[in-house]
Amino acid sequence: MDTQRYLSMYRTMCLIRRYEDRLAEVYAEGKSPLFNIAAGPVPGEMHLAAGQEPVAVGVCAHLRPDDAVTAPHRPHHIAIAKGVDLKRMTAEIFGKAAGLSGGKGGHMHLFDAAAHFSCSGIVGAGFPPAVGAALAFRRSGSDRVAVAFAGEGAANQGTFHESLNLAALWKAPVVFVIEDNHYAISVPKGVSTAIAQNSDRAASYGIPGTYVAGNDVLAVDEAAREAIARARAGGGPCLLEIDTTRLYGHFQGDPEVYLKAGEKEEWRRKDPILRFERWLADHGILDAEGVARIRDEVAAEVEEAIRFAREAPDPDPRSAFVGVFAE
Amino acid sequence: MDTQRYLSMYRTMCLIRRYEDRLAEVYAEGKSPLFNIAAGPVPGEMHLAAGQEPVAVGVCAHLRPDDAVTAPHRPHHIAIAKGVDLKRMTAEIFGKAAGLSGGKGGHMHLFDAAAHFSCSGIVGAGFPPAVGAALAFRRSGSDRVAVAFAGEGAANQGTFHESLNLAALWKAPVVFVIEDNHYAISVPKGVSTAIAQNSDRAASYGIPGTYVAGNDVLAVDEAAREAIARARAGGGPCLLEIDTTRLYGHFQGDPEVYLKAGEKEEWRRKDPILRFERWLADHGILDAEGVARIRDEVAAEVEEAIRFAREAPDPDPRSAFVGVFAE
Amino acid sequence: MATETMRKLTMARAISEALAQEMERDPRVLVWGEDVGVYGGIFGATQGLYTRFGPDRVIDTPISESAFIGAAIGASAEGLRPVVELMFVDFFGVAMDQIYNHLAKNHYMSGGQFTHPVVLMCAVGGGYNDAAQHSQTLWGLFAHVPGLKIVVPSNAYDAKGLMISAIRDDNPVMYFFHKGLMGLGWMPSDDLAEVHVPEEPYTIPIGQANVVVEGADISLVTIGATVPRAVRAARQLAADGIRAEVVDLRTLVPLDKEAVLTSVRKTHRLVIIDEDYRSFGMSGEIAAICAEEALDFLEAPIRRLAVPDVPIPYARPLEQAVYPSVESIVQTARELLG
Amino acid sequence: MATETMRKLTMARAISEALAQEMERDPRVLVWGEDVGVYGGIFGATQGLYTRFGPDRVIDTPISESAFIGAAIGASAEGLRPVVELMFVDFFGVAMDQIYNHLAKNHYMSGGQFTHPVVLMCAVGGGYNDAAQHSQTLWGLFAHVPGLKIVVPSNAYDAKGLMISAIRDDNPVMYFFHKGLMGLGWMPSDDLAEVHVPEEPYTIPIGQANVVVEGADISLVTIGATVPRAVRAARQLAADGIRAEVVDLRTLVPLDKEAVLTSVRKTHRLVIIDEDYRSFGMSGEIAAICAEEALDFLEAPIRRLAVPDVPIPYARPLEQAVYPSVESIVQTARELLG
Ligand SMILES: Cc1ncc(C[n+]2csc(CCOP(=O)(O)OP(=O)(O)O)c2C)c(N)n1
Ligand SMILES: Cc1ncc(C[n+]2csc(CCOP(=O)(O)OP(=O)(O)O)c2C)c(N)n1
Ligand SMILES: [Mg+2]
Numbered sequence A, B: 001m002d003t004q005r006y007l008s009m010y011r012t013m014c015l016i017r018r019y020e021d022r023l024a025e026v027y028a029e030g031k032s033p034l035f036n037i038a039a040g041p042v043p044g045e046m047h048l049a050a051g052q053e054p055v056a057v058g059v060c061a062h063l064r065p066d067d068a069v070t071a072p073h074r075p076h077h078i079a080i081a082k083g084v085d086l087k088r089m090t091a092e093i094f095g096k097a098a099g100l101s102g103g104k105g106g107h108m109h110l111f112d113a114a115a116h117f118s119c120s121g122i123v124g125a126g127f128p129p130a131v132g133a134a135l136a137f138r139r140s141g142s143d144r145v146a147v148a149f150a151g152e153g154a155a156n157q158g159t160f161h162e163s164l165n166l167a168a169l170w171k172a173p174v175v176f177v178i179e180d181n182h183y184a185i186s187v188p189k190g191v192s193t194a195i196a197q198n199s200d201r202a203a204s205y206g207i208p209g210t211y212v213a214g215n216d217v218l219a220v221d222e223a224a225r226e227a228i229a230r231a232r233a234g235g236g237p238c239l240l241e242i243d244t245t246r247l248y249g250h251f252q253g254d255p256e257v258y259l260k261a262g263e264k265e266e267w268r269r270k271d272p273i274l275r276f277e278r279w280l281a282d283h284g285i286l287d288a289e290g291v292a293r294i295r296d297e298v299a300a301e302v303e304e305a306i307r308f309a310r311e312a313p314d315p316d317p318r319s320a321f322v323g324v325f326a327e
Numbered sequence C, D: 001m002a003t004e005t006m007r008k009l010t011m012a013r014a015i016s017e018a019l020a021q022e023m024e025r026d027p028r029v030l031v032w033g034e035d036v037g038v039y040g041g042i043f044g045a046t047q048g049l050y051t052r053f054g055p056d057r058v059i060d061t062p063i064s065e066s067a068f069i070g071a072a073i074g075a076s077a078e079g080l081r082p083v084v085e086l087m088f089v090d091f092f093g094v095a096m097d098q099i100y101n102h103l104a105k106n107h108y109m110s111g112g113q114f115t116h117p118v119v120l121m122c123a124v125g126g127g128y129n130d131a132a133q134h135s136q137t138l139w140g141l142f143a144h145v146p147g148l149k150i151v152v153p154s155n156a157y158d159a160k161g162l163m164i165s166a167i168r169d170d171n172p173v174m175y176f177f178h179k180g181l182m183g184l185g186w187m188p189s190d191d192l193a194e195v196h197v198p199e200e201p202y203t204i205p206i207g208q209a210n211v212v213v214e215g216a217d218i219s220l221v222t223i224g225a226t227v228p229r230a231v232r233a234a235r236q237l238a239a240d241g242i243r244a245e246v247v248d249l250r251t252l253v254p255l256d257k258e259a260v261l262t263s264v265r266k267t268h269r270l271v272i273i274d275e276d277y278r279s280f281g282m283s284g285e286i287a288a289i290c291a292e293e294a295l296d297f298l299e300a301p302i303r304r305l306a307v308p309d310v311p312i313p314y315a316r317p318l319e320q321a322v323y324p325s326v327e328s329i330v331q332t333a334r335e336l337l338g
C-alpha cells in the first residue's frame, strides 16, 4: 500500500478544509453585524467547497502539473489539489497586486498558467475549453489529459451535451467530472435533472460513465485512476459523476431555506475527512499525533497564505485600464 | 383497415413531392446560365424535403389543427402535412404581400398561427419553444400536444439536451422528431454524432426513444400514433428518430461533392412514395387510375398555389419599416 | 408629495409586489427561472410568490437558459404570459439565440401573426466586486438588436409601474433591475431608490423618460443606478451654482429621444453616464442623436462616462476605477462648464 | 499600381490563400467548423485546404457551436492557433457565452497569463434575400464587448493581409467576411472587391483605416460591403462637383479614430454608412467620437445610413428598402451639402 500517497491525499484534504474554513472567517470580517457582501477584506460572492474534498483530491491525485483543468465557480478545492500557488491564489481572492491575476480575476476567475488551471463563473462553461485543450494534447502526441470539473446542475447546460459529443468524436483525452452535491443553489437534483445519475448520460456519447457514491476519496481515487489512465493511453473521454456534499451554503450568506431538515447534520456526520482519517488509522497509516501534525502544518500554510494576501499591496487602479489585449 | 386514412396520407405525400419538384423548377427560373441565388422569382436559400415525406406525413397524421409544430430550415413537407395554407405559404416563399407574413418571413420563416405552425432557420432552435407550447397545453388542461421537428445534425446542438431534460421534468406533452437524413449539409452523421442513433439519447432524460428505420410512412405512422397518444394522455414527452433521405441537395445549388458514389441513386430507388404506392396497390386500396387522379389533383393544387403566388402583388416597401412591435 | 406615513418600498419589494398583483389579476402570468421558487430569487424579485401561488405558477428550472427562455416563446404563443428570470444579464450568452433571433423577431417575421408577451428580467450591475462575469449591464447590446423593449428602473416607484406595464405589454420586454438599487440588505443599495410606492397597481408608459432634476446649465443623461449618482452630482454642482438637469431615460427601447433633445436644447451641454461599456453602446447612441438633431445647440463637446471597454475587474480599487462615480460626474460637468 | 498582368483574386480565394500560407508556415494553425472540410466552407473561405492539409488540420464539426468555439479557448491556451468558422454571424447567439465571456475576457481576467490566438471567422450581410436569421452583420454588438478585435475587409487585398495579421495576432480576432464581396459566382458580388492580391504573404495592421477615395467636401465613413457602395456614390457625387472622401474603417476594434477625425476635420461633414442595425451600434459610436472630438469642425448635422432597427425582411423590395444603397448615400450627401 502506497502510504505516502494516502498521506499526501489526506494532507491535501486537510489543507482544503482548513483553507475553506478560514476563508469563511476572513470573508465574514467586516461583514457584520449586517451581512454586507461588498464589505471586508474579501468582497463579492464566495462559494466554498468544504465537504467536496474527495472529488478534487481523488481526481487530481492522478494529474500532473502539465495536465489541464477547468474549474467552475466553486474552485478552491480543485485549485489546491491541482497545485495552484496558494499564496498567489489567496492574494487574488483578496484582490491584491500579488494575486494570480493582479486582482483582476477574483475568486471565480482563478487562473494559473503554470498549473494549467483555469476557471469560470459561468455554469457549464468549462466543458468546451477542456475538450480543446485535450485536442491540443492529442495533436502534440503527448499523453497529457484535460479534466473539466462542474456541478450536477451544470450537466443540464447545453455545453455538457455538445462537449461530450465533440470529445467522443475527437477521441479527446478529457475526463468530465460532475460533482453531485445534490443542489444547484436551491434547486435539488430531482428538480433539475430528469434522471438520477448524470453518469448514465455517457451512453449518449458512447463513452464510459461511472457514478462514484459515498463522497469517499478512496472510491474517487479508484475511479479516477482508471478514467485518467484510459484517457492518457488514447482511450478517449469519459464521464465521472461523484456523490459529494457541501458543508457551507451555496455561497456565504445563503439562508439555506431549501434544505431538508437534518440534511446538513447528516452531511456533517459523514464528513469525508474524518472518515478517511479513521480509515488511515484503521490501516495503521496515521495516528492521532500524525493527524495533529498534519493539521498544524496545513493550518500554518493557510495562515501564511492569508498573511501574504493581507499584507500584499493593493493593485494600482490604473492597472484596470490595461491588459485587455496581449501586445 | 382505414382506407381513407391511407389514401389521404398518400395524397399528402404526393402533394409534398409535387410541391418540392415544382419549387425546384420555379426556384431555378432566372438563375441560369450561371446559378445566382439572388435572382428569379424565389431568391435566397432553398432547402427542399423531397424524399422526407414519410416523416412529416406519418407524424402529422396524428395531429390536430390546434396542436403546435415547430419546424426547421427545411420546412415545406412539415408545413403541408400540418395543414398550413398552401397558397399563402407559396406567396410567402415568393415574397409577396399575400404571403403568410406579407413577405417578411420567407422560406425558412414560415408562420401560420391558424395551423399553430412556426419555423426557424437556426438549427436546433425549435426544441425549446415546443416545450413551452406543451407547457401551456398541459396547464390549460387540454389534450393538445406539441411536436418539434429537427434534423439529425440538430441533435448535437445544446438546445436538444436542455429541452428534452426540461420537457421530461415538466412532463410536457411534446414529441421530439429527429429526421435522420444522414447528413448535416456535407457532414455525415458519423462525423457529427458519437453514437449511431439519437433515439438512444432518450434514456438520458428517462423518456421513451424509438428509431424508425426504412423511411417508411407506415412505420412512422405506427410509431407516431403511440408517441402522440401517450403525450395526449399525459404520459409526457418522447423522442422519435426517423430514418429518411433527401432527394435534392442540402440546398438548391449544393454541389453534393460529399455524397458517396451511388448513394443518391439508392435513395431514389427506394423512393418512399413509390413504395407506399406499391403497398396501397398490393392491398387493393389504389389502382393506376387512382394514382393518376391523385397526381393530377395535387399537381393542380400546386399549380394553383404557384399561380396565386406569382400573380400576387409585391409588398409595399414601406411595410419593411413597421411591425417590429405589436401595438 | 409623499407624506411621512406613506409607505416606502425597496425596489425588490416593489418588483415582487408588481408580480404578485399581476399574477392575482391574470392567471396566464407565470414565473420561472433558476431559484425563483422557495428561494424567492437570488435578488428577491420573486420573494413570496412561491408561497402564495405555488409550484405550478412559480417554477424552478434547471440551469438550461436556452430551453427555459425559449420555452417562453412557445408558451406565450399558446396563451401564457411568462415572466422569466435570467439570474444575471451576464449569462445571456448561453441563451442569446432564443432571445434575439426568435423571441425578438417572431412577431415581425410572422407578419404579426405571433405575439410574445414575455418579460425577461435579469439583474445587472456591479459595485460589490463580483468581477467580469457577474457585474455587467449590457443593455446597449440588447438595445442594438430589434424587437426587444428595454426597461431599466432607477427606483422602486418606477420599478413597480414599469413591471406592470411590461407584463401587460404584448411584446417581449427585457427588464433589467440593478442589484445596487434593490435594497437587499446584504448588498449596498442606493437609498434614493427606496421611495414611496402606492399599494394599488399602476403602470408607467414604456418609452417615457423622466426629468428627475431640472436644470438649465448642463444635461446629465443616464439610466439605472447612475441616476441616483447623477442626482447626487447635481446636488453637489448646485452648491457651485451649476444647475444640472438629470434625465432618467427609464427605457432604452423605445427611446425617449425628445426628452434628451429637449434637455440638450435647453442646456447646450451634455454628459452621458452609462454603467455599460463605453463603445458601440448607449452612450454613443445618445451622442449620435444629439449630433444629428441638436448639433447647433451644443456649446461644448459631448462627454461620455462609461466603463472604459475593459472587463469589470474584481479588486475593489480596480472596480471603482472603471465605474462612473458621483465624483467623476461632478468633475466632468465642471470641466465642460469651466 | 496594378498592371494588366497582375493577378486578381476574389475575396474568397484571398482568404483561403491566406489560410493555406499560414498553415504551411505554422503547424499550430488548424481550421475547424461546420462544412470547412470536403465542402470547402459554405462561402469558400476554406476551399482547397482539406485536400492540402487533410482531416487532422481541417476539421468538420457537429452543429455544436458552443463546444467547438469554446474548444478553441482551451486549444489556444495549450499551443494551437485555431481558425474557427462560425458559418453565419447570425448564429452567434448559440455560442456567445464562450465568445464574449471567455475567449474575449480570459486574457484580462488571468492578468495576462492566458492568451488566445484564435481567429473566429464568419459570413455577414445580405443582399440575396436570406431573411432575418441569415443576413445580419452584427459587428456593433461584438465591438461593444471588450476583448475581441474586429476585422471587416472590403476587398480581396485587405482580406488576405488582414487574415494573415489576424492569425499571427495573439488575441482573439473576429474576422467578418461579407458574402456580397466574396466573388462566389453563385451570389452577386461587388466587382470592386476583386482586386490584385500579391502571391506572397503580407500583413495589414489591425487598427488602420484606409482612405479609399480622397475628397474635401464630405466624409463617407463605412466598412465592409458598403465601402464599394460609398465609392460608387463618391463617383456619382464627383459628377456633381462634390468631392466625397471615403474612409474604409477596415477594423472596428481597435478603431482608427484618428482617421475618422482627420477626415471630418477636413470635410466638416459626415455621413456614416453601416449595414448593421442603426441604433446602439457602429454608426452611433462614430458619431459620438466626432461629437466629442471634432464638434467645432462639424458644419452640418451628422447623418447615419443603416438598417432601421427592423429584422432583415425577406422579400426583395423589402430587403432593398432596409439596406443602405448607392442612391441613399448619394441622396444623403447631397442633402447635407444642399
Ligand atoms: C449559465 C449560468 N447560469 C446560472 C448561473 C448562476 N449560478 C451560479 S452557481 C449555480 C448553481 C450551480 O450548481 P452546480 O452546477 O450543481 O454547482 P454547485 O454550486 O452545486 O457546486 C447557478 C445557477 C451561472 N453562474 N451561469
Ligand atoms: C445554429 C446553426 N448552426 C448552423 C447552421 C447552418 N446550417 C443550416 S442547415 C444545417 C445542417 C442541418 O442539418 P440537419 O439538422 O441534419 O438538417 P437537414 O439539413 O439535414 O435537414 C446547418 C449546419 C444554422 N442554420 N444554425
Ligand atoms: Mg450542485
Ligand SMILES: [Mg+2]
Binding pocket: B151, B152, B153, B179, B180, B181, B182, B183, B184, B185
Ligand atoms: Mg440531416
